[in-house]
Amino acid sequence: MPHQDQPLTNDDEEDEVLLSEEDEDLLEWASTAELYAVGYIRILADAIERGDDDLQVDPMAWENTLTAVEWAMLEHIRGRLHGPTAITVEDVERMRRLRGLGSSALSGGERSPELGTLALRCMESLFGPDWKRAAREAASYARALSQVVHPRSGTEQEPR
Template structure:
């Protein structure tokens, strides 16, 4: 490692990359992308519910798959294999499961629970920490692009 006053070189980057093996790197990439898309879908759905939109703008299959995956990320955080911006508790996982259930109900044409938006805010804060507002705006852009690519709406 170079002296703190010396500029970083590409060799220094290779030292950091060697800290993660391929499996750990793949897990970290999967977890990062999962959290980004989950936060994006949560933000999109919460905004649409809050506005009272007829079209909730999230594909139900994408919602279910992504929310199930983010619960798996949270389980990996509890096991200590991953670390997020905030410590993960069993209660956090239970809140995310509740959010997934409420979102699934709304996306299937069922009740749009008043509990959804406050719970969504709490979950987004958990996923991104204190800077969740900016991060989830950007995540929503990614999620919209992914949703459009894999679940295009007819007529758009």
């Protein structure tokens, strides 16, 4: 196998393990779920930290995305997916707790003081030491998606 900076030759390509189309789709879906989850986590945590009335995350998007990322994290543990960090059962349990606390805050309930610290730990468990850059980019993608599909009505709007 050549050094990572060298181009692959035909002989090297034979050594690579090819993924099935289903596995490639799963990997792409899980990566997208993780990216949007980190975006929503960052947006929510920042809004709570600032004390904003509007938490800027659609509750259904939060629930669906964090449920999806929990599943993706379990697939990491099972060895079907690989990412920049080694996901543990404790990481999944923290993500579940974050999903519950975030859902409560988004539905007008308690804004737990634990949410900010838990959000940071969850973002780090997905992206490792590079979580800050990943979270900034992901929040930008999540905000862009919210501009196209209005979170309260579900109707499409023209991108701004």
